[in-house]
Amino acid sequence: MIKAAAVLAGVGAIGVLSWHGATGWAPSTERYPLQGVDLGAEAGPVEWGMVRARGADFAYVVATSGADRRDPAFEAHWAALxxxxxxxxxxxxxxxCQPARAQANAFNAFVPRTDDALPAAVDVSFRADCTARPDRATLIADLEGFIRTVEAHTQKPLLLRVARGVEREYDITAAIRRPVWTVANMVRSDYAARPWRMWRASDFRRVEGIEGPVNWDVVAP
Structure with a gap:
């Protein structure tokens, strides 16, 4: 019994160490000098100075969702960064599930155009609150209209963040030639039709200054 308990304790310790290693992991800064975070919708308070001190160079924050939702914390984060x-x-x-033009107008009305801003990003994922699955031609045309409208406001090319499942079904990055932002934990994400410009390398990293897991991203060198 004592021996079995010791073995279980050892396994548990290895698991804890492995978890701490995973939550502290990030791609090498020698290979990817520019690294940062992206916040999900309705993220809590952030100590941005502390996040900067822990190696983040930039931060992307959710501003709008669909045609009718504004993230309540966006303006405070935008001002503090x-x-x-x-x-x-x-x-x-x-x-x-909502018209592309209305979504673009909602984003443009809420997000100020500033010279220092990074290119805006549009995230295309399957979401629990929307079961619509338009045909590929319709979705591509709608996204192209959204992109044109937002780019007319921001004056910068949009980043296209496409989830693996959406890309598998619609092959969006082959049709829309914009910088690609892919998502895959710890393993280089090469599922897009073109090389990525940004990669979310972890959605479980822990960083001082943000409560809970963090989305950690790197820029292609």
Whole structure:
């Protein structure tokens, strides 16, 4: 019994060490010098100065979702990021259930155009609150209209963040030639039709200054 308990304790210790190693992991800064975070919708308070001190160069924050939802914390985060020495970018969570033009107008009305801002990003994922699955031609045309409208406001090319499942079904990155942002934990994500410009390498990293797991991203060198 004593021996069995010791073995179980050892296994538990290895598991704890492995978990701490995973939550502290990030891609090498020698290979990827520019690294940062992206916040999900309705993220809590953030100590941005501390996040900067832990190696983040930039932060993307969700601004809008669909045609009718504004993230209540966006404006505070947007204002705080430059003072913390972090570059800032805004994200729109695209809805397959709402008109693309209305979504673009909602984003443009809420997110200010500033010279220091990084290119805005549109996230295309399957979401629990929307079961619509338009045909590929319709979705591509709608996204192209969304992109044109937002780019007319921001004056910068949009980043296209496409989830693996959406890309598998719609092959969006082959049709829309914009910088690609892919998502895959710890393993280089090469599922897009073109090389990625940004990669979310972890959605469980722990960083001082943010409560809970963090989305950690790197920029292609």
């Amino acid at each position: 430059p003072d913390a020495g972090l570059r800032r970018g805004a994200i729109h969570l695209y809805s397959l």
